[in-house]
Amino acid sequence: MDNWQTIFRFSAIIYVVHFMTCAVYAQSLPNLYFKHLNQSNGLSDPNVRSLHEDKYGFLWIGTFNGLNRFDGANCVNFHSSPIDSLNLQGNNIIHIIEDRNSDLWIGTQKGLSKYNYRYNSFKYFQFFGTDQQKTYYYAFPFYIDHLEKLWVHLAGNNYVFDERNNHLQFITAFSNGNTFVNQRFYKTLKWYVTKAPKGIFVNYMNGYQERKVMPFFMNAEKAVGPPATINHVYIESDSLVWLAGELGLIALNPISREYSTYSAHAKADNLVATCVYPYPDSDWLLVGTDGEGLLLFDKKKQAYIAQYKHLYNNPNSLAGNHIKQIYIDSKQNLFVALQNNGLDYTNLNQIIFPHLLSKEDALKLNTENDVTAIYQAKNGDIWCGTNNSGILIYDEDMKTVLHHVLAKEGVKSIVPFGDQKLIIELKGNSFLIYSLLSKSFTPVAISSSISSMGSLSINQFLKDKSSNKLFACTESGIAEVLNKNDTTLHLLLYDHINDKMEWPNVSQLIQLPSKDILVQAYYTNLYLFRQQGAQYKLIKEIARTPYNINGSVLMDNMLYLSTTSGLLTYDIKLQQLAETPLLSSYCTGIAKDNDGQLWISSNNGIYCYKPKENTFRNYGEAEGLQGPTANVGTMQCLSDGKIIIAGNNGINLFNPKDINPLDLPFRTLITRISINDKFFSHGINPILNPRLNLEHNENTITFQIVPVEFQNATHRKLSYQMLGYDEFPVEITGASEVRYAQMPYGEYVFSVKSAENTEATLMHISIAPPYWKTTWFIAICVIILSTLAVLAIYCYGKWIKNQQLQQLRIMINSQEEERKRIASDLHDDFGARLSSLKLYIQAAAKAVPEAHRETHKQTTQLLDQAIAELRNILFNLSPKTLEENGLAAAIKDLASNIERLTGIEMEVNTDTHSAQLKKTVQYALYRICQELINNTIKHASATHIYISLVYRNDSLIFLYEDNGVGFQIDNVKKGYGLTNIQTHAQAIYSELSIDSSLGKGLAATLTIPLTAIDKTNSKT
DSSP, X not given: OHHHHHXXXXXXXXXXXXXXXXXXXXXXXOOOOOEEEOGGGTOSOSOEEEEEEOTTSOEEEEETTEEEEEOSSOEEXXXXXXXXXXXXXXXXXXXXXXXXXXXXXXXXXXXXXXXXXXXXXXXXXXXXXXXXGGSSOOXXXXXXXXXXXXXXXXXXXXXXXXXXXXXXXXXXXXXXXXXEESSOSSSOOOEEEEEOSSSEEEEEEETTEEEEEEEESSSSTTOBSSOOOEEEEEEEETTEEEEEETTEXXXXXXXXXXXXXXXXXXXXXXXXXXXXXEXXXXXXXXXXXXXXXXXXXXXXXXXXXXXXXXXXXXXXXXXXXXXXXXXXXXXXXXXXXXXXXXXXXXXXXXXXXOEESOHHHHHHTTSOOOEXXXXXXXXXXXXXXXXXXXXXXXXXTSSSEEEXXXXXXXXEEEEEETTTEEEEEETTTEEEEEETTTTEEEEEEEEESOGGGOSOOEEEEEEOTTTOOEEEEETTEXXXXXXXXXXXXXXXXXXXXHTTSSSOOXXXXXXXXXXXXXXXXXXXXXXXXXXXTTEEEEEEEEEEOSSOEEEEEEETTEEEEEETTEEEEEETTTTEEOSSOSBOSOEEEEEEOTTSOEEEEEBTEEEEEETTTTEEEEEOGGGTOSOSOBOTTOOEEOTTSOEEEEETTEEEEEOGGGOOOOOOOOEEEEEEEEETTEEOOSSSOTTTOOEEEEOTTOOOEXXXXXXXXXXXXXXXXXXXXXXXXXSSOEEEESSEEEEEOSOOSEEEEEEEEESSOOOOEEEEEEEOOOGGGSHHHHHHHHHHHHHHHHHHHHHHHHHHHHHHHHHHHHHHHHHHHHHHHHHHHIIIXXXXXXXXXXXXXXXXXXXSOGGGHHHHHHHHHHHHHHHHHHHHHHHHHSOHHHHHHOHHHHHHHHHHHHHHHHOXXXXXXXXXXXXXXXXXXXXXXXXXXXXXXXXIIIIIOXXXXXXXXXXXXXXXXXXXXXXXXXXXGGGSOOOHHHHHHHHHHHHTTOEEEEEEOTTSXXXXXXXXXXXXXXXXXXXX
């Protein structure tokens, strides 16, 4: 039981101690280091009137000359445009609030406007028509209720505006513009506070009807308190309202009507308060003043506990002392609007390295703050040597300067010599010895074992902890420092080391375990020596070192070297120096804290390195560092675990345990898009736009990407990648423009994110192919080419056919001409001879004896037969009737002749009217008719033949029928006759159809188009 009581008591004590520690830490006064936003870096006007953080983390800043959107690095300005209804109306931005759709309601000197976030456009509401007296009036939107109606001050009165019905309802005239509400949006508004020229009104509501109005601090009946101007109101609860005005800070209970004023500060009386804002998660208030900067008020103590003012020599202080407005966003970024000085901002939870010996402090101490040497004595005092103003000796907590010595000397180094002495190296290669016992300085000379060299330039002093010897690294090598007498220090050069080096100008000596030492020659070589007895033996040259080592820390078997080329590592077991630095930066010092973390000073602030995690964290002037670069040799870990670092702007002293990085999440957004290097303003706001659809010639794309945060936006690590185009992500720092030139068509996704945040902002991009590479265009081209190819083939085939037909016609015409010639020759020569022969025979008939009369008669008959046969041949070769009387007469003549010779009944029907056919058509039809008749005579055994030649519509129809035995067309071998018929039919572009079967005779139809039978005078 006693054990449990002991454990309980011990636990209670631990809890109380922990609670007290947390309480003290939570209530420790904040260090505020401000950054500045003004006209030089994008703000449209140095006088800020309104501030608002939107859903996406941007800060909207209303000024006397336009609206600004600030992302922590850049300002985007929106100005009034009277001729553009889609632009802002009025440049004096009075107040800004945000609705559920992320749209902004903006009050200006010209009335009420609404910013549509999605489409990046403005809408202006003109409530009072064309009344010239109300063309310009102040608007102050201040609340959106449960019905999503807007409460707004317009032209001296308060109204409720229902945008859906475009209805404006009057509420009250008890208002002078600024109105303050005590609750979140989208609830029923029960009461609010409005400013008057003097004092305030507290307005109690019953729905949209005013129930009661209570005046305070004004010239009015039953008003509480003296008349006073009230600048700002913060409503903490129904029973406590904080007022900032000419009476200072006022705590008012509107129910009991009691109040208290707080108008005095330790450094000023009769404060004029301009604004008041609650400090998050504490009992503090931030109070802006007119001339006294920013005050911190403790509500429990009912007193001001801190003041933040403009300091002339401190760029991280407020830019001015006249505060107009205070605003704290969701990430506890504090924004302070200053009269005529723009906007200052910081983060209340940002890590701040305490800054000592500022320029103001140095002026008060009649010294400078360029600190070049740091040393902590055994009693805890901290010696700080300066470049030109001697040494400041602080107490262990660095809160008080105990002594200022050697006020006009420049100090290079302070090193212990023995147990009770210090060596002070001054500028000009002179030295002092300080006795801790007698507290006195003694000038000393430097002698060396090389008498001809005179005094040597010393690069480093190093005390051997095991032997308590002091060594010096000089331009002639390593030397042991001996106190020859009270006025001389003798340098005993170690030739057994120096002779082994290529160049003995030693800049750094590092002691290692097992009696090993590393020796660096100035910017040339690094050597490993090992102690053997009273001397050192060269083990090997480790590496060429075209850099200088400015400090080292040993952890386990790894030596970390702070060099001018970065942070390097030396493996003691492998006796090997890493070729690649862990950190590529000019490093001036290194220290190890009690948690095994390394702190490295560099020309880019300081880095905290965690070897187990292999991670770096960088801190700079934004976190309160004295400057971007510390002086060599000024970074040390003190006896209490704190780390001190100094440079040309003072000292930082911090406890590494208090440096807990604040990594607030932030969004990386695309705020601007340019297409072909021209601003792309169509469609959706780039911040909200998830997709870009572009034409093939809109393929040069520029994105402006920004990290929306206010701690250190310009140094945030970001990465972007065009998925489908970039093989790997590209890393950048801070807000940047990313340009992709001449992108090929296709589908892409542009991804951008921060190093701390794995959630990426994505934009899908579709670049259409040129129309000549689209599927539809290729399909059309294929169809067109295919059609053209078919047409070409068709035309070529038709041309070939025409050529063939032309050749046929030429051949037929040639045949006809040849037949005419043959017929003419036969008629003129052979026919004439036969006729003459007949005449001769007839003339000789009288002289023929009777016995030969019969022979003569037979001869005469044969001659007549020959003449008749010749006539038939001549008729077949070139029918004279066809030449003289045309086709119809020729066919009739042919039919008559056939009927006379064969006895076959011939029926001819012709209806050619007076049409004169082309010679080629007449010849072809006549020859076809001849071939058909010949076939009938030879093979059909027909007794009747029917021939018809008539016009039907646009064609000439030739019909031939017989009543012969017929035949199977498929079984008939195509002979000369049928081939001759088809050839003549093709020659006149006609369609030939032959229908026949066994026992049913023959029917042949020839259809000749008009193009072949047009009238012509041609004889071809």
